[in-house]
Amino acid sequence: MDDRYKPQEIEARWQRVWRERDAYRTPDTSDRPKFYCLDFFPYPSGDGLSVGHCRNYVPTDVVSRFQRMRGFNVLHPMGWDAFGLPAENYAIKMGVSPRVTTERNIANYHRQMDLIGLSFDWSREITSCYPDYYRWTQWFFLLMYERGLAYRGTGQQWWCPVDKTILANEQVEQGRCWRCGSEVTKVDLEQWYFRITDYAQRLLDDLATIDWPEKIKLMQTNWIGRSEGAEVEFALPGRSDTLTVFTTRPDTLYGATYMVLAPEHPLVGELTSAERRAAVAAYQDEARRESEIERLSTEKDKTGVFTGAYAVNPVNGEQIPIWISDYVLMGYGTGAIMAVPAHDERDFAFATRFGLPITEVIAPPTGAQGTLSEAYTGDGVMVNSGQFDGLAAPGAAFAAIVARLAERGEARPKVNFKLRDWLLSRQRYWGVPIPIVYCDACGIVPVPAEQLPVLLPELEDYEPTDDARSPLARDPDFVATTCPRCGGPARRETDTMDTFVCSSWYQFRYPSPHDDIAAFDRDAVGYWLPVDLYVGGAEHAVMHLLYSRFFCKVLNDAGYVGFSEPYATLRNQGMILAEDGTKMSKSKGNVVTPDSVVERYGADSLRLYELFIAPFEQSVAWNDRGVQGCLRFLTRFWGFALGVPELERAGTPGAGGAGPVSRGDGADGAGVNDTADGDAVEADALDGDAVEADARRLRRTLHKIVRKVTGDLETFRFNTAVAALMETLNDVLEVWTGRCEQLETAQWREIVETFILLLAPMTPHIAEELWQRLGHDSSVLDAPWPAWDEALAADEVVTVVIQVNGKLRDRLEVPVGAASDDVVALARAAHNTVRFLEGKQIVKEVYVPGKLVNFVVR
RNA sequence: GCCGGAGUGGCGGAACUGGCAGACGCGCCGGACUCAAAAUCCGGUCCCGUUCACGCGGGGUGGGGGUUCAAUUCCCCCCUCCGGCACCA
Numbered sequence: 001m002d003d004r005y006k007p008q009e010i011e012a013r014w015q016r017v018w019r020e021r022d023a024y025r026t027p028d029t030s031d032r033p034k035f036y037c038l039d040f041f042p043y044p045s046g047d048g049l050s051v052g053h054c055r056n057y058v059p060t061d062v063v064s065r066f067q068r069m070r071g072f073n074v075l076h077p078m079g080w081d082a083f084g085l086p087a088e089n090y091a092i093k094m095g096v097s098p099r100v101t102t103e104r105n106i107a108n109y110h111r112q113m114d115l116i117g118l119s120f121d122w123s124r125e126i127t128s129c130y131p132d133y134y135r136w137t138q139w140f141f142l143l144m145y146e147r148g149l150a151y152r153g154t155g156q157q158w159w160c161p162v163d164k165t166i167l168a169n170e171q172v173e174q175g176r177c178w179r180c181g182s183e184v185t186k187v188d189l190e191q192w193y194f195r196i197t198d199y200a201q202r203l204l205d206d207l208a209t210i211d212w213p214e215k216i217k218l219m220q221t222n223w224i225g226r227s228e229g230a231e232v233e234f235a236l237p238g239r240s241d242t243l244t245v246f247t248t249r250p251d252t253l254y255g256a257t258y259m260v261l262a263p264e265h266p267l268v269g270e271l272t273s274a275e276r277r278a279a280v281a282a283y284q285d286e287a288r289r290e291s292e293i294e295r296l297s298t299e300k301d302k303t304g305v306f307t308g309a310y311a312v313n314p315v316n317g318e319q320i321p322i323w324i325s326d327y328v329l330m331g332y333g334t335g336a337i338m339a340v341p342a343h344d345e346r347d348f349a350f351a352t353r354f355g356l357p358i359t360e361v362i363a364p365p366t367g368a369q370g371t372l373s374e375a376y377t378g379d380g381v382m383v384n385s386g387q388f389d390g391l392a393a394p395g396a397a398f399a400a401i402v403a404r405l406a407e408r409g410e411a412r413p414k415v416n417f418k419l420r421d422w423l424l425s426r427q428r429y430w431g432v433p434i435p436i437v438y439c440d441a442c443g444i445v446p447v448p449a450e451q452l453p454v455l456l457p458e459l460e461d462y463e464p465t466d467d468a469r470s471p472l473a474r475d476p477d478f479v480a481t482t483c484p485r486c487g488g489p490a491r492r493e494t495d496t497m498d499t500f501v502c503s504s505w506y507q508f509r510y511p512s513p514h515d516d517i518a519a520f521d522r523d524a525v526g527y528w529l530p531v532d533l534y535v536g537g538a539e540h541a542v543m544h545l546l547y548s549r550f551f552c553k554v555l556n557d558a559g560y561v562g563f564s565e566p567y568a569t570l571r572n573q574g575m576i577l578a579e580d581g582t583k584m585s586k587s588k589g590n591v592v593t594p595d596s597v598v599e600r601y602g603a604d605s606l607r608l609y610e611l612f613i614a615p616f617e618q619s620v621a622w623n624d625r626g627v628q629g630c631l632r633f634l635t636r637f638w639g640f641a642l643g644v645p646e647l648e649r650a651g652t653p654g655a656g657g658a659g660p661v662s663r664g665d666g667a668d669g670a671g672v673n674d675t676a677d678g679d680a681v682e683a684d685a686l687d688g689d690a691v692e693a694d695a696r697r698l699r700r701t702l703h704k705i706v707r708k709v710t711g712d713l714e715t716f717r718f719n720t721a722v723a724a725l726m727e728t729l730n731d732v733l734e735v736w737t738g739r740c741e742q743l744e745t746a747q748w749r750e751i752v753e754t755f756i757l758l759l760a761p762m763t764p765h766i767a768e769e770l771w772q773r774l775g776h777d778s779s780v781l782d783a784p785w786p787a788w789d790e791a792l793a794a795d796e797v798v799t800v801v802i803q804v805n806g807k808l809r810d811r812l813e814v815p816v817g818a819a820s821d822d823v824v825a826l827a828r829a830a831h832n833t834v835r836f837l838e839g840k841q842i843v844k845e846v847y848v849p850g851k852l853v854n855f856v857v858r
Numbered sequence: 859g860c861c862g863g864a865g866u867g868g869c870g871g872a873a874c875u876g877g878c879a880g881a882c883g884c885g886c887c888g889g890a891c892u893c894a895a896a897a898u899c900c901g902g903u904c905c906c907g908u909u910c911a912c913g914c915g916g917g918g919u920g921g922g923g924g925u926u927c928a929a930u931u932c933c934c935c936c937c938u939c940c941g942g943c944a945c946c947a
Binding site: 806 | 859861862863864869870871872874877878881882883884885897898899914926927928940941942943944945946947
């Protein structure tokens with residue numbers, strides 16, 4: 001047998017063997033505890049996987065293998081979020097069906113995942129663009145519809161002029177389309193929504209029950225945007241209706257000196273006086289034309305116009321002018337505000353610009369200002385507020401004012417959320433058809449579940465249009481149907497669903513991926529879910545991760561599942577940047593693929609480096625030379641591992657068993673090297689002779705590394721696990737190459753086999769190969785994870801640091817548990833310490849057992 | 859602007875509860891092997907000073923202050939970078 005380490009050769013061989021043995025098949029039932037380990041649902045892009053994607057897949061694979069060795073029944077599946085715009089855009093450009101390119105991309109992803117040795121159970125593969133999957137996506141839509149959670153609504157919506165589709169709120173970032181980056185505009189359209197706002201409070205509350213990164217929880221909390229306040233009615237002179245505003249500071253009501261409506265507010269037309277009509281209409285027009293980027297800019301000066309109308313402040317009966325301005329948003333609260341310039345920065349800027357009165361009603365702790373140079377938004381005491389003067393604000397004042405106005409029905413406590421309903425219809429082809437039919441007689445009719453799927457037809461022409469209609473609208477065979485209710489002629493809905501709908505429920509599909517009577521098997525889902533470990537990038541914090549939680553809660557309410565959070569533990573991997581520290585991108589030509597790395601260094605070295613490169617959650621620049629370092633480590637381990645059976649065959653008697661072996665200069669030299677300073681002589685005395693010391697030391701090292709790697713894998717500290725393995729191998733090889741005959745062969749075997757087991761989750765191919773070469777018939781995949789003995793891992797001797805006035809002066813080796821008086825006495829006499837104590841008075845002695853002695857001297 | 863996170867050698871990083879700063883890896887320097895190169899192996903590698911040398915001393919974790927016998931770690935102020943939100947009343 002060739003004894004050189006040839007990673008590509010053994011990796012290809014074992015991958016074939018594992019495939020033939022179906023080694024990654026997860027049984028549906030098992031006596032073992034379950035562990036569901038899931039990666040974010042990937043979109044199979046034409047660019048294939050980069051080493052950046054591996055930063056996600058390698059750690060989850062390591063955890064899956066680790067948990068399997070620890071006795072869990074592990075579900076580690078993979079599938080494809082296969083609908084979406086890139087394939088469709090490519091189809092428009094090249095005339096190739098998105099189905100064809102998507103399948104090609106999937107095949108490539110699958111190949112690359114196999115190449116790096118991922119242990120997916122491919123029998124559970126799911127593909128969201130296949131009818132056997134999207135049939136159930138449509139079923140979920142019907143479930144939402146039945147429960148009153150899917151509705152059609154009109155309103156101003158985000159429109160991406162490049163992708164030619166409507167976008168949900170979460171999918172617009174700083175006024176730009178999350179996918180293509182072009183500026184979005186607003187259009188009025190009737191669209192389909194999911195009523196996620198009904199779940200706002202629960203989506204917020206349940207964050208406390210899940211083990212997710214605080215950063216993600218915070219982002220969701222901010223996105224949901226709960227704020228407590230009150231609704232207050234302002235009377236309109238000469239009219240029977242009132243103007244309702246939402247405010248979080250009812251305690252500032254006496255300072256409300258004007259009101260502002262959003263330009264789109266429905267009452268603007270009616271309220272505007274004849275002489276202001278032209279100016280108001282011009283402003284509304286301007287606001288409508290303005291791009292979202294311009295409108296959202298907080299830099300620009302406030303703009304607005306007076307409507308000529310007035311409202312009555314309910315606390316003091318004063319008439320205050322009503323303005324319109326684009327700084328008030330129609331989509332939040334009531335689209336109208338009471339403006340309190342003295343205590344709100346935006347109102348202050350507006351009032352200053354237009355010369356509106358500013359009345360101070362909250363005095364800061366330093367006393368009332370009289371004239372304000374900026375808005376005071378802090379806590380204080382009410383002033384200029386009639387009977388309420390002197391109340392603490394907002395604290396007591398908030399409740400007092402609301403209670404007083406509530407008596408007359410002019411105010412009520414109110415909680416508002418920033419979260420909006422999820423707009424899910426898309427005017428594009430490559431998505432799930434919405435299972436709805438429009439009948440002239442019956443109106444909106446859902447397609448009955450037994451008639452699903454509504455199949456997505458193949459088209460000749462995928463080009464989207466500017467009129468906000470899906471390309472499906474051009475296919476008469478698709479559009480024309482009969483009404484499921486009355487049997488009369490009807491038209492199909494031609495919009496498709498946001499692909500985030502597909503990915504909101506896929507985690508329920510893997511336990512029963514081929515179920516053709518339900519979206520999922522309840523027992524299987526009851527066994528496997530919630531997902532125990534979910535891993536993906538932080539960029540989906542308020543999109544997929546929010547939608548998916550919402551779906552789970554709806555299923556819970558509908559009685560399909562007994563839990564309301566789908567992902568118990570979430571972790572976000574850091575990004576891998578190119579070697580120059582910039583983002584990897586095809587256009588810059590700096591993408592590193594797993595293919596190129598595997599070709600040069602092998603999959604195990606790639607995997608090891610992905611783990612070693614940095615803490616899991618941290619972004620970091622790629623460095624090919626780092627992979628080289630991992631290959632060196634594996635090569636050195638390979639040589640050692642093969643040397644052990646060789647030693648066994650040579651029949652060299654072990655030193656321990658055959659009694660102390662006199663080794664002359666070599667052993668002495670090593671001993672001196674090992675315990676260079678004089679203090680260490682004591683340690684040797686404890687352990688008996690030097691031969692025995694090596695055996696004991698390596699046994700301790702071995703138990704320590706098992707403890708270390710186990711703990712690190714449990715807590716996602718892969719980088720330090722790898723570093724510790726490298727360090728331990730260095731220690732082991734020092735004895736192995738210098739004086740291997742000092743240990744019994746049985747101990748060498750124990751060391752090498754334990755090492756193989758520790759490496760198995762991270763570098764499965766080399767582990768399996770060496771496991772076989774060491775004489776095992778069964779696969780290392782099913783070997784039990786090694787245990788450690790706390791007593792054997794415990795140190796016998798510790799290094800105690802000696803400080804004088806906090807400065808390091810010397811070190812001392814003492815037995816664990818040595819009496820503190822003895823240690824301090826030894827420390828005081830240590831040869832370097834003495835120089836610093838001479839002629840000084842010791843005012844304090846600090847002894848931290850097993851750690852350090854500090855003499856404070858004067 | 860607001861809310862988070864992070865600043866440690868030439869580079870990636872380690873130091874888990876306040877207790878030896880720089881583990882491990884890369885790179886670099888020197889050496890061995892080689893006709894040569896690659897690979898591999900051995901030694902060195904935070905900065906300054908001092909010593910023939912083993913050593914020894916001083917400084918040092920973005921900057922400034924503080925608490926403590928002791929601070930990369932805790933507190934206050936400031937600077938820089940990254941991420942999120944962005945007129946949400």
